[in-house]
Amino acid sequence: MRHRFLSHSVVVVVSALVCGSTLLAQDSQQTEAPKVSNWGYQAEGPRPELPPLDPNEPFDAHDFSGVWVTDHRGTNGFRSMTDEDGTPPRMAWAQEVYLSRKTARPHKGKEAVEPAFGNDPIMACNPKGLLRLFMYTDPAEFIHTSTGDRILMTFQSQGSTRNIWMDGRALPTAPEPRWNGYSVGRWEDDTLVVDTIGFDDRAWLDQYGNVYSKDMRLEERWRRVGRDTIEAVYRIDDPTSYTRPWVSTTKIYRRQAHELREIFCAPMDELYFNAVIRDPAGGVIAP
Amino acid sequence: MRDNKKTLVLASLALGFALLPFTIEAHHGTNQSYDRSAPVTVKGVVTEFRYKNPHPQLFIDVTDNEGKTTPWAIEIAPTPYTLALRGWSKSRSDEALKPGTVVSITLAPSRAGTSVGLLREIVDADGVQILGNLGSPLRE
Numbered sequence: 046m047r048h049r050f051l052s053h054s055v056v057v058v059v060s061a062l063v064c065g066s067t068l069l070a071q072d073s074q075q076t077e078a079p080k081v082s083n084w085g086y087q088a089e090g091p092r093p094e095l096p097p098l099d100p101n102e103p104f105d106a107h108d109f110s111g112v113w114v115t116d117h118r119g120t121n122g123f124r125s126m127t128d129e130d131g132t133p134p135r136m137a138w139a140q141e142v143y144l145s146r147k148t149a150r151p152h153k154g155k156e157a158v159e160p161a162f163g164n165d166p167i168m169a170c171n172p173k174g175l176l177r178l179f180m181y182t183d184p185a186e187f188i189h190t191s192t193g194d195r196i197l198m199t200f201q202s203q204g205s206t207r208n209i210w211m212d213g214r215a216l217p218t219a220p221e222p223r224w225n226g227y228s229v230g231r232w233e234d235d236t237l238v239v240d241t242i243g244f245d246d247r248a249w250l251d252q253y254g255n256v257y258s259k260d261m262r263l264e265e266r267w268r269r270v271g272r273d274t275i276e277a278v279y280r281i282d283d284p285t286s287y288t289r290p291w292v293s294t295t296k297i298y299r300r301q302a303h304e305l306r307e308i309f310c311a312p313m314d315e316l317y318f319n320a321v322i323r324d325p326a327g328g329v330i331a332p
Numbered sequence: 333m334r335d336n337k338k339t340l341v342l343a344s345l346a347l348g349f350a351l352l353p354f355t356i357e358a359h360h361g362t363n364q365s366y367d368r369s370a371p372v373t374v375k376g377v378v379t380e381f382r383y384k385n386p387h388p389q390l391f392i393d394v395t396d397n398e399g400k401t402t403p404w405a406i407e408i409a410p411t412p413y414t415l416a417l418r419g420w421s422k423s424r425s426d427e428a429l430k431p432g433t434v435v436s437i438t439l440a441p442s443r444a445g446t447s448v449g450l451l452r453e454i455v456d457a458d459g460v461q462i463l464g465n466l467g468s469p470l471r472e
Binding site for chain 1: 364365366384385386387389391405407412413416417419442443444445446447448450
């Protein structure tokens with residue numbers, strides 16, 4: 046009796062072990078390696094790289110998904126719609142405002158100042174505004190919603206976002222001022238055309254203090270020309286500020302393999318930097 | 333005794349930086365404040381390193397031959413974003429520049445004559461470059 050019980054016990058234990066091993070094997074086969082952060086600027090592993098580019102590789106021209114950064118090579122740090130000579134004549138009030146904006150960036154018609162004596166609003170963490178975000182050194186990500194009703198752009202700089210509404214809606218007739226305006230988009234063949242109005246005119250158009258008014262109408266034309274390249278041309282129609290429309294040079298955006306980094310402009314960091322670096326560098330010492 | 337592995341890593345990083353020059357986009361033009369034509373080298377001890385936006389800041393104490401200590405504040409033009417692209421994560425940067433680290437720093441001094449500068453190169457006590465090859469001609 047006892048022997049039979051022990052035999053049965055052994056069978057049960059062995060069975061349990063076999064079943065457990067089987068389950069474990071199945072689990073191992075079904076378990077994939079856990080996903081880890083795509084580098085995400087933690088730089089804890091190999092920097093992600095794009096796959097080698099095959100010129101003949103097909104791509105969806107209507108899919109902008111991914112992270113893209115402005116290609117500033119050859120610009121020597123100059124970031125605006127066009128070069129200085131391409132700036133349209135400003136209306137008198139716009140010229141006055143432009144000259145009143147003090148920046149450390151040399152530009153035609155005005156002297157650069159020490160940053161400590163500048164009045165660029167972003168130095169107190171105010172929003173950059175859409176155009177300045179486009180032309181900045183930090184990347185942005187396009188995200189297509191699953192419903193197709195909009196394309197979201199999220200900018201690494203300042204953690205800013207904006208919606209490009211693709212559902213056929215009209216622009217608002219009485220837009221409230223927004224730092225990034227209100228945008229609607231449509232496809233013209235393979236070109237994403239975006240119209241934006243309703244800008245908050247307190248933001249600078251660029252780092253040189255160029256002006257735009259709340260009446261500005263911005264047209265963007267985005268075109269994916271390759272697997273890893275998007276081109277964009279911007280047109281500003283702002284007769285309140287300029288004597289003629291202002292069309293940008295072609296801006297190039299290169300696809301990146303990594304995810305965006307979190308970058309908010311935290312006043313505690315910005316103001317601390319101003320106090321310990323920017324101002325003393327300019328000879329301004331706090332009492 | 334020198335850590336050969338550490339030396340190799342740092343040398344590799346330095347080489348990487350040499351091949352990938354930083355584009356200096358100093359903070360809203362703080363480059364305007366510095367005299368890049370007359371770099372100076374100071375040797376001191378790290379008191380604090382802030383891997384923060386808008387630009388990382390390094391603080392060192394420099395003691396002269398007479399024993400007088402002057403605190404220096406150094407702007408590192410590459411942002412944490414740019415540093416991380418080159419492999420300088422926060423953890424790696426914090427370790428390399430932790431308080432007490434003896435460093436030799438070449439910088440562009442402030443035109444105002446204050447003890448503030450724009451970083452060009454950091455070399456550790458063993459003479460190994462920690463960060464360098466900073467700077468490219470800015471549009472004047």
